[in-house]
Amino acid sequence: MTYLSKLLAALSVVLAFGLVAPVAQAQVNPTQSSVNEDAMFQALGGENTVLSGRTTIPDREAGVLIKPDNKAWAVLQGSTLHTLSIVAVVGMIALLTLFYVIRGKIRVDSGLSGRTILRFNSIERFAHWTLASTFIILALTGLNLIIGKSVILPLFGESAFGTLSAWGKIAHNYLAWPFMAALVMIVLLWIIHNIPDKVDMEWIKQGGGLLKKGVHPPARKFNAGQKVIFWTVVIGGAGLSYTGIMLLFPAEAGTAADWQFYQIIHALIAAALSAIVIAHIYIGSVGMEGAFDAMGSGEVDENWAKEHHSLWVEEVKATQKRNTTQVTTPAE
Numbered sequence: 001m002t003y004l005s006k007l008l009a010a011l012s013v014v015l016a017f018g019l020v021a022p023v024a025q026a027q028v029n030p031t032q033s034s035v036n037e038d039a040m041f042q043a044l045g046g047e048n049t050v051l052s053g054r055t056t057i058p059d060r061e062a063g064v065l066i067k068p069d070n071k072a073w074a075v076l077q078g079s080t081l082h083t084l085s086i087v088a089v090v091g092m093i094a095l096l097t098l099f100y101v102i103r104g105k106i107r108v109d110s111g112l113s114g115r116t117i118l119r120f121n122s123i124e125r126f127a128h129w130t131l132a133s134t135f136i137i138l139a140l141t142g143l144n145l146i147i148g149k150s151v152i153l154p155l156f157g158e159s160a161f162g163t164l165s166a167w168g169k170i171a172h173n174y175l176a177w178p179f180m181a182a183l184v185m186i187v188l189l190w191i192i193h194n195i196p197d198k199v200d201m202e203w204i205k206q207g208g209g210l211l212k213k214g215v216h217p218p219a220r221k222f223n224a225g226q227k228v229i230f231w232t233v234v235i236g237g238a239g240l241s242y243t244g245i246m247l248l249f250p251a252e253a254g255t256a257a258d259w260q261f262y263q264i265i266h267a268l269i270a271a272a273l274s275a276i277v278i279a280h281i282y283i284g285s286v287g288m289e290g291a292f293d294a295m296g297s298g299e300v301d302e303n304w305a306k307e308h309h310s311l312w313v314e315e316v317k318a319t320q321k322r323n324t325t326q327v328t329t330p331a332e
Contacts, residue, residue: 141168
């Protein structure tokens with residue numbers, strides 16, 4: 001065989017191999033070494049099936065895609081917490097609306113005197129408004145995580161809801177810190193005035209004068225109702241702070257089950273505290289004449305103070321009288 005014929009024979013073999021190879025490749029099963037999607041979706045539907053993958057990080061649970069405990073938590077998140085949050089907020093608003101229709105705005109029976117008395121200084125008002133403003137934003141952004149998908153998404157659409165949720169998450173994470181700082185401030189400023197005493201029992205017996213016109217039970221700087229608000233905010237705020245830190249730093253929370261537990265407690269406290277704060281906002285604004293001035297300018301009308309905090313007014317007058325006496329009395 002000549003050199004030319006040998007070369008032609010070699011090219012024929014290469015060409016034949018090239019024509020056969022694609023046929024052989026087409027017969028390879030592409031799912032032979034991959035995940036069977038049908039089997040995966042069947043596993044997702046199982047009540048007690050744990051579906052897990054692989055992970056290269058120390059947290060082994062990060063490789064678990066879904067398991068029965070996660071399903072139970074998702075159902076609780078999407079149904080029970082969803083319903084409780086709506087009932088707490090809407091229910092309190094409905095009750096306050098009914099109360100306003102029946103009782104009306106609580107007026108100063110003796111009329112405004114035109115004379116004012118300092119109730120809260122600038123530091124106290126700063127602590128209050130910092131706590132109030134951060135809590136409102138935290139409550140709204142947290143509520144969005146619970147009911148946003150079913151309530152807000154249909155109203156505003158996916159794009160607006162996605163943007164709102166993204167910024168809400170950032171606000172929720174960062175405003176938690178000034179909220180906690182303000183919580184510490186109000187404890188330091190007001191805890192001495194919120195220790196329960198016998199005067200509070202009389203205030204409770206008379207319904208705080210809220211249910212009947214002309215009734216003005218005695219009270220010091222904070223009445224029994226305000227003391228309940230104070231301790232609810234302090235204890236509830238501490239609970240929100242602790243569980244919130246666990247949610248921000250899940251490695252500190254422990255297992256995924258622990259994190260889910262903290263999330264549930266966080267949501268329940270937030271729902272209850274939101275309802276109570278709504279009542280506080282009502283009575284401090286449209287519900288009672290002259291009440292907003294306490295945290296607005298810091299000065300309240302003297303007649304308002306005498307009707308709602310008579311013992312406190314006596315204490316302030318006595319202190320002013322002592323100070324005046326000390327200034328006017330010549331030194332011996």
